[in-house]
Amino acid sequence: MVPTKINNHFVKRSHCPVCTSENLKMLYSEAYESENITDYLDDFYNAQGGVEHEYLKGTDYSLLQCLNCDLVFQENIPNDDLMFRLYEQWIDANIVCKAQEQYPLWYHETYANQIIDLITFFKRKPIDLKVLDFGMGWGKWCLMAKAFGCQVYGLELSKARIDYAQKNGITVLNEAELANHKFDFINTDQVFEHIPNPKATLETLLEKLAINGVIKISVPNGNGVDEVLKHMNWTAKKGSANSLNMVAPLEHINCFKTQTILALAEQFNLCEVQIPRSKTYYKSKKDFIKKSLKIFTTKKKPSTVLFFKKSSS
Structure with a gap:
């Protein structure tokens, strides 16, 4: 509407x-x-x-x-x-850009862990994975995925953020250019809460998913x-x-x-999928158990993160 x-x-x-x-x-x-x-x-x-x-x-x-x-x-x-x-x-782009360049190590580690989980889930070589970060911001997720060897594309409306990402080697698409691509994974992180028409946006993105592709919706x-x-x-x-x-x-x-995101997904006959946490970046089995328990026992979760793929039926 x-x-x-x-x-x-x-x-x-x-x-x-x-x-x-x-x-x-x-x-x-x-x-x-x-x-x-x-x-x-x-x-x-x-x-x-x-x-x-x-x-x-x-x-x-x-x-x-x-x-x-x-x-x-x-x-x-x-x-x-x-x-x-x-x-x-x-x-002000200059103020925000300087601030994001000072983000702590854990911020970058989080993105690295996400990409490892993603590669492990698809069970393919990184170079064979084509990914899109929709609403990429300053392109930090894109840069991490590129560092692991994935085929990486970003989409963003802010000219300052586009320029920054392109200077760092990220291929940035506009909405018209999306028609020429299919992606194995589409990342939308802290995006859907900002857009006027989430249903229409999701419909457009789903058209760009490859067979067995996955879309991530992460919102506050x-x-x-x-x-x-x-x-x-x-x-x-x-x-x-x-x-x-x-x-x-x-x-x-x-x-x-959460129920609202699931209701949105149901309109497009999407199936929720789980992307397990990979053990490869934990120091030990004890470290894996400790950090996994922390995820499930934290009372206040700042974001809701769900993954979906198109139903085969």
Whole structure:
């Protein structure tokens, strides 16, 4: 469903962007000009660049819940021009680029482990695996996959991030060029919460999956959103119990529970698959058991990660 224009900077979504249902419930609404939201946005964005609040005047931050698939989503979202302004100007590429170049060792180790898991799962030589990182950001996942020898492609809208990835040897495609490719694996990491029409996007990506190909959907863990919305604590810091990051104004326009992702996948007859953790990068059997137990016993999981392939039936 195409969003309708409400002013020069925002469009309104009147249908669920996952299942197209009109059976919606208003959970919360507050003007972007309110002190709560103005302070929240300044606290979050000033370190990265800054918000021009005049673009938000006359618009409400409104959260809807789909009573069919349980998606929680923002009703009023930035149009294409405001999206560009947000990601390319309010978020200063130079500041963010310098910050991501200082990421700690564990950040890179996580990506290395993911690629090892992927190669082990497919049981093929890395050079025989063709992978796409959809919404690649600064291309860090792509660079790690390339280091292991995979055929790597990225797709990204931000010019600054595209330039950075290309300077580091990543082949970046545009949406038109996707038609010429089929991929064994498509990575979408922290992407679907940002896009206006998740259903249409997933449909497009599935057309680019090779036979027996796998797509990964990783989004902020929204399973606790009902409890978070009981408090609406605009001062709660990111990572804290009542943080509103999972429904962050302007950016996290979709908040997925696990059941919502499964409902989206079911519409395309997708089968969930498991990609086991490889033992190859653990120091010992004891280390493997210790780290595996930590994964399953951690109460607060920041992301929901699911893998799917097309059903053979």
